[in-house]
Amino acid sequence: MSEQSTQQEQPGIVESVQTLKRSIDNPLIRWVLKKVSGKCSKDGRNRLRVALELFTGQRSNACFTCSHIISPVVSRIIVKSASAFGVSRERIKERFSNPYWMTGLVSVVEGISKFGVRTPFVPGGPFLVVWDYTYKCNLRCVHCYADAGKSGVRELTSEEALRVVDELADCNVATIAFSGGEPLIRKDLFRVLEVARDYGIFTAIATNGTLLTRETVRKLKELGVGYVQISLDGATAETHDKIRGIPGVFNKTIQGIKNCVAEDFFVEVAATGTKVNYKEFPSIIKLCKELGVKWFMHFNFIPTGRGRYIVENDLTPQEREELLTMLWSEMRGENGENGYPVLSTAPQYARVAIQRESQDEHVIPTHFYNMTLPGKLKSLSTFVGGCGAGRSYCALRADGTIEPCVFFPHKVGNIRTESFKEIWDNSPVFWELRDREKLKGGCGKCEYKYVCGGCRARAYNYFGDLNAPDPGCIYNLKEWNKLVSSVK
Numbered sequence: 070m071s072e073q074s075t076q077q078e079q080p081g082i083v084e085s086v087q088t089l090k091r092s093i094d095n096p097l098i099r100w101v102l103k104k105v106s107g108k109c110s111k112d113g114r115n116r117l118r119v120a121l122e123l124f125t126g127q128r129s130n131a132c133f134t135c136s137h138i139i140s141p142v143v144s145r146i147i148v149k150s151a152s153a154f155g156v157s158r159e160r161i162k163e164r165f166s167n168p169y170w171m172t173g174l175v176s177v178v179e180g181i182s183k184f185g186v187r188t189p190f191v192p193g194g195p196f197l198v199v200w201d202y203t204y205k206c207n208l209r210c211v212h213c214y215a216d217a218g219k220s221g222v223r224e225l226t227s228e229e230a231l232r233v234v235d236e237l238a239d240c241n242v243a244t245i246a247f248s249g250g251e252p253l254i255r256k257d258l259f260r261v262l263e264v265a266r267d268y269g270i271f272t273a274i275a276t277n278g279t280l281l282t283r284e285t286v287r288k289l290k291e292l293g294v295g296y297v298q299i300s301l302d303g304a305t306a307e308t309h310d311k312i313r314g315i316p317g318v319f320n321k322t323i324q325g326i327k328n329c330v331a332e333d334f335f336v337e338v339a340a341t342g343t344k345v346n347y348k349e350f351p352s353i354i355k356l357c358k359e360l361g362v363k364w365f366m367h368f369n370f371i372p373t374g375r376g377r378y379i380v381e382n383d384l385t386p387q388e389r390e391e392l393l394t395m396l397w398s399e400m401r402g403e404n405g406e407n408g409y410p411v412l413s414t415a416p417q418y419a420r421v422a423i424q425r426e427s428q429d430e431h432v433i434p435t436h437f438y439n440m441t442l443p444g445k446l447k448s449l450s451t452f453v454g455g456c457g458a459g460r461s462y463c464a465l466r467a468d469g470t471i472e473p474c475v476f477f478p479h480k481v482g483n484i485r486t487e488s489f490k491e492i493w494d495n496s497p498v499f500w501e502l503r504d505r506e507k508l509k510g511g512c513g514k515c516e517y518k519y520v521c522g523g524c525r526a527r528a529y530n531y532f533g534d535l536n537a538p539d540p541g542c543i544y545n546l547k548e549w550n551k552l553v554s555s556v557k
Contacts, residue, residue: 094430096372098145102181103183103388109202115175116268119131120144121178125166144253169270178241188505194237198242199248199275200247203250203251204250207502208279208315209313209315211311211524215248216375218250227261229485233465245272249467261289263292271295272294273294274294282328296334299336299339303347326338326362338362338366339368341370342384343384343402345382365410365411367415373477381539382522390421397411416549419517419520423520455522456474456521459496459501469482471487477529481498482496502525509538515544540552
């Protein structure tokens with residue numbers, strides 16, 4: 070996409086934002102929403118959710134306050150927001166009839182009431198919490214961000230874990246992804262998953278796949294787990310086992326994938342891209358297709374945890390650009406085959422997509438979903454906003470520590486002793502990450518800073534500054550070259 074075409078699209082984005090601000094980002098509407106937020110004693114649910122259920126037709130009646138005061142205000146917000154981005158009322162109703170999307174919508178409306186219409190957008194509670202449920206692990210991966218297997222960590226007890234789910238549900242967290250370590254090692258995970266399901270929270274498991282027996286897979290399905298993300302860092306045993314640190318695990322991981330597919334589970338395979346394996350990604354994707362895997366996820370390597378000691382294996386900006394372009398080609402079927410769902414945690418992936426897409430339809434990647442945005446709806450990409458650390462998601466460590474991202478070791482609080490809602494609403498670190506005007510260097514000047522924003526975890530781990538330019542981006546090549554020179 071040329072610079073001229075990008076500039077021509079900016080008025081549409083500005084117009085959409087201004088429409089939203091004029092329509093719904095005013096003190097009266099926000100005051101009403103704040104006053105009526107919370108649980109309705111008569112209807113037994115969050116008042117905003119009751120109002121949204123009335124709007125989408127999932128509920129036919131409610132108390133006077135919910136139906137005659139809150140519902141009209143919420144309906145106005147939804148209709149005006151949809152209109153600003155060219156989305157019909159019918160499409161909104163259809164999409165948000167899904168209970169998980171509904172939870173996300175409640176968080177969006179709460180975000181408007183608490184924080185206003187911001188760019189990028191800040192929801193009332195994180196759309197996603199990645200929870201390192203345990204640091205026990207049966208592998209020894211060379212790039213493990215959690216440095217799993219370490220001793221001396223006082224992990225949350227079963228009782229504390231159940232209380233955490235209660236608290237996250239109260240904050241309208243839409244999705245919890247259980248990671249680690251290897252989360253399946255802790256047997257109380259199943260009880261926690263059951264409680265999360267009963268709250269209507271979408272759950273996912275990030276696992277190395279070696280413990281996924283047919284029996285375990287069936288149990289996870291019964292507990293409502295939405296999908297399983299299985300790590301596969303090579304298309305061959307030689308590559309995968311080298312990275313995973315234990316000989317013979319490749320076959321066990323492949324069998325775990327097969328067990329999930331056989332049970333008709335939604336499987337996403339994830340691979341962390343380094344110099345060791347990124348050239349192998351087309352072969353990994355081909356293997357995923359053969360195995361019946363639904364999605365492929367590229368994880369952006371960040372030098373943290375055990376990964377600090379293999380920093381020399383990080384991709385150069387040119388190599389990362391090559392990888393992301395290849396992944397997008399796979400996604401769009403430019404290799405002559407049918408397109409295949411490919412996601413990435415690298416925020417530059419959204420910029421690559423915009424530069425390569427046609428004007429009438431765009432697929433805008435996020436950390437956990439690729440959105441198809443036809444026409445004017447592409448303006449939403451600035452609200453999704455690329456890197457979501459501390460803005461649309463956060464990390465919860467095994468000991469209760471809260472951080473912006475699993476790759477971002479900056480403690481902002483601990484759920485054992487502090488309110489999760491208070492941390493989400495008021496953390497100075499989170500608010501620093503939510504303000505793209507504070508970005509420095511190339512990221513601060515970049516025309517894509519509201520779509521991408523650079524990887525804040527990469528900036529922090531390389532420079533110790535969460536607003537520093539992302540040295541992994543092709544637009545910050547000078548910063549990368551300075552880093553390389555300083556090491557020599």
